[in-house]
Amino acid sequence: MDSDRPAAGTATPGAADMGKLLQQYGCGPIRFTGSGDALYERHLMFDNVADRAAVGPRERYEAVARSVRDVLSQRWVRTEQTYERENPKRVYYLSMEFLIGRSLANNVLNLLLDPVVERAAVGKGLDWLAVLEQEPDAGLGNGGLGRLAACFIDSMATMELPAMGYGLRYEYGIFKQTIRDGWQHERPDNWLRRPDPWEIARPDEMVEVRLGCSFEVRGGTLGVVVGRPSSLLGVPYDRPVVGYGGKTVNTLRLWVAAAPDDFDFQAFSAGEFVSALAERLTAESLTRVLYPDDSTSMGQGLRFVQEYFLVACSLADLVRRFRRRNSGRGDPDWSALPAKAAIQLNDTHPGLAVPELMRILLDDVRLDWDQAWDLTRRTLAYTNHTLLPEALEKWPLPWLALLLPRHLEIILEINRRFLDEVRARFPDDGGRIGRVSLIEEGAERRIRMANLAIVGSHSTNGVAAIHSHLLRTVTVKDLAEMFPERFSNKTNGVTPRRWLLLANPPLARGITGAIGDGWITDLAELEKLKPLADDRGFRDTIIRAKREAKSRFADWLRSASGIVVDPDTIFDSQVKRIHEYKRQLLNALRVVVLYNRLRENPDMEMAPRTFFFSGKAAPAYHLAKTIIKFLNNLAGTIDGDPAVRGRLKVVFLPEYCVSLAERLIPATDVSNQISTAGYEASGTSNMKFMMNGALTIGTRDGATIEMAEAAGEENFFMFGLTAEQVAGSRSWYDPRWHYDNEPETRAALDLIFSEHFSRYEPGVFDPLRQTLLTGGDHYMHLADLTAYLEADRRLLELYADPAGWARKVVLNLAGSGKFSSDRTIAEYAAEIWDVKPCPVP
Ligand code: 26Q
Numbered sequence: 019m020d021s022d023r024p025a026a027g028t029a030t031p032g033a034a035d036m037g038k039l040l041q042q043y044g045c046g047p048i049r050f051t052g053s054g055d056a057l058y059e060r061h062l063m064f065d066n067v068a069d070r071a072a073v074g075p076r077e078r079y080e081a082v083a084r085s086v087r088d089v090l091s092q093r094w095v096r097t098e099q100t101y102e103r104e105n106p107k108r109v110y111y112l113s114m115e116f117l118i119g120r121s122l123a124n125n126v127l128n129l130l131l132d133p134v135v136e137r138a139a140v141g142k143g144l145d146w147l148a149v150l151e152q153e154p155d156a157g158l159g160n161g162g163l164g165r166l167a168a169c170f171i172d173s174m175a176t177m178e179l180p181a182m183g184y185g186l187r188y189e190y191g192i193f194k195q196t197i198r199d200g201w202q203h204e205r206p207d208n209w210l211r212r213p214d215p216w217e218i219a220r221p222d223e224m225v226e227v228r229l230g231c232s233f234e235v236r237g238g239t240l241g242v243v244v245g246r247p248s249s250l251l252g253v254p255y256d257r258p259v260v261g262y263g264g265k266t267v268n269t270l271r272l273w274v275a276a277a278p279d280d281f282d283f284q285a286f287s288a289g290e291f292v293s294a295l296a297e298r299l300t301a302e303s304l305t306r307v308l309y310p311d312d313s314t315s316m317g318q319g320l321r322f323v324q325e326y327f328l329v330a331c332s333l334a335d336l337v338r339r340f341r342r343r344n345s346g347r348g349d350p351d352w353s354a355l356p357a358k359a360a361i362q363l364n365d366t367h368p369g370l371a372v373p374e375l376m377r378i379l380l381d382d383v384r385l386d387w388d389q390a391w392d393l394t395r396r397t398l399a400y401t402n403h404t405l406l407p408e409a410l411e412k413w414p415l416p417w418l419a420l421l422l423p424r425h426l427e428i429i430l431e432i433n434r435r436f437l438d439e440v441r442a443r444f445p446d447d448g449g450r451i452g453r454v455s456l457i458e459e460g461a462e463r464r465i466r467m468a469n470l471a472i473v474g475s476h477s478t479n480g481v482a483a484i485h486s487h488l489l490r491t492v493t494v495k496d497l498a499e500m501f502p503e504r505f506s507n508k509t510n511g512v513t514p515r516r517w518l519l520l521a522n523p524p525l526a527r528g529i530t531g532a533i534g535d536g537w538i539t540d541l542a543e544l545e546k547l548k549p550l551a552d553d554r555g556f557r558d559t560i561i562r563a564k565r566e567a568k569s570r571f572a573d574w575l576r577s578a579s580g581i582v583v584d585p586d587t588i589f590d591s592q593v594k595r596i597h598e599y600k601r602q603l604l605n606a607l608r609v610v611v612l613y614n615r616l617r618e619n620p621d622m623e624m625a626p627r628t629f630f631f632s633g634k635a636a637p638a639y640h641l642a643k644t645i646i647k648f649l650n651n652l653a654g655t656i657d658g659d660p661a662v663r664g665r666l667k668v669v670f671l672p673e674y675c676v677s678l679a680e681r682l683i684p685a686t687d688v689s690n691q692i693s694t695a696g697y698e699a700s701g702t703s704n705m706k707f708m709m710n711g712a713l714t715i716g717t718r719d720g721a722t723i724e725m726a727e728a729a730g731e732e733n734f735f736m737f738g739l740t741a742e743q744v745a746g747s748r749s750w751y752d753p754r755w756h757y758d759n760e761p762e763t764r765a766a767l768d769l770i771f772s773e774h775f776s777r778y779e780p781g782v783f784d785p786l787r788q789t790l791l792t793g794g795d796h797y798m799h800l801a802d803l804t805a806y807l808e809a810d811r812r813l814l815e816l817y818a819d820p821a822g823w824a825r826k827v828v829l830n831l832a833g834s835g836k837f838s839s840d841r842t843i844a845e846y847a848a849e850i851w852d853v854k855p856c857p858v859p
Pocket residue numbers: 160161162163164166309310311312313315316321403404409411481510698699700701702720
């Protein structure tokens with residue numbers, strides 16, 4: 019572990035021994051008598067009942083993690099006691115995904131225990147890095163949306179907000195990716211095979227979830243028993259969320275489905291990967307597996323039940339808490355609900371919260387419709403994360419009729435009243451009814467979850483300025499016209515604790531050396547670095563830190579995979595889910611053009627570069643899988659070509675995940691953010707790269723626009739069509755024109771279609787021709803290729819001037835302060851939730 023992490027202000031334990039620390043974190047009558055050492059020894063011995071000389075690294079990891087948990091547990095209890103006593107308004111963040119990654123190093127860091135733990139590890143001859151490697155990633159999310167939820171709960175705990183995350187405890191997280199012959203294969207991620215030291219099961223706080231039908235297996239197939247209601251149980255598993263400094267420890271509560279003894283349930287399913295896991299089992303299979311996002315998996319009944327299960331468990335839990343805290347002798351004052359609870363819906367995935375909260379208030383509490391509707395709307399708020407029409411959730415009405423008949427009734431009544439209002443306000447606009455209705459009419463009627471979430475809440479926000487603008491003016495224009503005051507923007511952010519302090523110790527140390535460590539909890543302080551852009555000493559510090567991060571990565575890569583990369587080449591990365599709109603293919607075309615240039619002119623000067631790609635394709639997204647295949651073949655062909663050896667290298671890193679991001683991002687010089695303008699809602703890795711000293715080459719999309727504004731456009735390498743130009747040229751755009759008129763574009767495509775990268779697999783890349791050329795290219799790769807190459811040329815020109823490059827790196831760092839999730843959360847707290855910190859004494 020890095021002892022060189024910057025000192026963290028006055029709270030840093032320094033040389034305090036573990037015993038004192040335990041006292042510091044201890045509270046109330048409970049006191050540990052032993053030291054941290056003794057804690058560890060005790061866990062090692064008694065948790066395993068084994069000879070301590072015989073236990074392996076996994077047991078050591080568990081013993082360390084349990085010791086750390088011991089340290090935080092009193093603070094955790096104390097946090098909940100404080101909230102019980104003070105009864106503040108609380109935030110409930112409902113999300114189908116929390117992409118947490120590993121917890122040990124993060125918790126140690128946030129507890130400010132790292133100097134102590136490191137000394138203890140050295141004292142015991144423990145290989146700390148090997149211990150950390152024992153922890154599996156908690157991969158309970160697909161990508162940006164899930165990782166955002168994880169950054170948000172870190173920020174909320176650090177800012178001492180009374181907040182709770184609600185999600186599902188999937189037994190299998192995002193699938194594991196392996197690459198065979200260049201193709202992606204999926205394996206289940208059995209991350210809970212060994213006991214997880216961070217979770218606490220709370221069977222006493224189990225809740226019941228009722229469904230409108232039952233399930234039966236007859237003759238080997240699954241049957242639905244219509245009209246015979248049944249129920250499931252939700253068992254909470256709690257995980258600590260340690261705020262930086264260790265003062266507040268909030269809770270992430272993840273639900274597991276269990277069957278009552280008399281229950282018989284088997285899942286609906288579709289899609290091979292998920293069904294292979296989900297098909298066989300009973301009620302418990304509901305929370306077995308995370309659905310991979312493929313934007314076409316909307317037809318999956320099990321996912322629908324998962325979403326309802328999250329909503330039903332979480333609302334039951336928070337309503338129970340509200341009753342307990344707000345009832346004097348009789349019933350609680352239900353009108354106080356919005357003053358005590360703010361529920362944030364992470365996309366429409368938990369959108370059934372609208373009819374569920376209505377159901378509770380109408381049927382259980384017995385309020386009248388108007389009261390129930392007013393409270394529901396004032397309690398709920400919704401965040402949108404996508405404009406892609408195919409990714410907007412729409413659930414078939416018959417599914418609700420079968421599973422949630424009462425909810426369907428409520429939705430239809432919401433819609434009836436809403437459309438009456440629409441007719442009254444816009445009597446001459448007949449088309450509007452069809453556009454804003456909560457129901458999409460057609461052969462199969464569907465519930466439009468985004469419309470439901472907007473109508474049923476008091477706040478709708480997008481996740482970057484351009485995204486919020488397009489949401490308001492294009493995607494849900496009619497609704498935004500009706501309720502303009504409900505719409506706002508909350509530009510995303512990332513936690514600087516995990517993504518800078520923990521991931522990049524050399525850089526963090528360099529920053530702290532220059533401006534102190536206030537940036538850890540107030541990232542805007544990075545602005546103080548701006549004048550240092552012209553300070554040669556500081557520039558050198560930063561460049562040395564980058565170099566150190568690069569060689570650390572190269573060393574790790576060699577030992578973990580045998581792949582050798584040269585840290586003296588430019589590290590150029592694009593890491594994210596594989597999707598057409600993110601345009602990994604555009605990046606690949608750039609590489610092919612550079613490759614062609616070198617082949618034609620072997621003596622030309624070109625700074626040596628290493629291109630990293632990493633990311634998963636949804637298992638059923640065939641074109642995305644072909645893109646992965648192409649990237650791998652590109653890597654293989656270039657590797658095998660002596661003409662470019664040492665000058666150009668392409669690496670596809672399998673199994674992109676949080677812990678791989680933590681290694682690669684700090685080592686990256688050039689960050690590629692090249693989505694078709696108007697399609698990437700925000701992006702968040704773009705921010706991580708920026709605060710780790712990479713320069714960005716990118717399109718004017720998502721939060722990248724705001725990043726360039728913050729650092730100064732002149733310090734960014736922006737290129738390509740704007741969102742307006744994309745929309746304006748779609749009707750006449752012709753990829754063929756670029757092929758016919760741009761020699762480098764044509765040469766690159768010709769090389770691909772000549773099977774240069776598929777000599778032994780002719781035809782495998784035919785689908786790419788269809789995408790890029792003959793099929794009209796919806797994402798307009800070729801329209802941006804020459805501009806990309808031109809931006810790339812400017813980038814290389816700057817690279818030839820090390821001082822100029824370093825200067826821009828510093829100016830980027832200095833401008834990255836806005837992109838802390840602390841800033842984002844401060845905006846949600848003030849403008850949507852109206853919640854205040856509730857410090858734990
Ligand atoms: C839906 C139905 C069935 C199965 C899966 C899904 C599903 C799951 C995950 C749909 C979408 C997602 C994830 C979306 C996502 O990650 N969006 C990203 O959110 C980030 C945080 O706001 C943004 O930065 C990215 O731009 C956006 O793509």
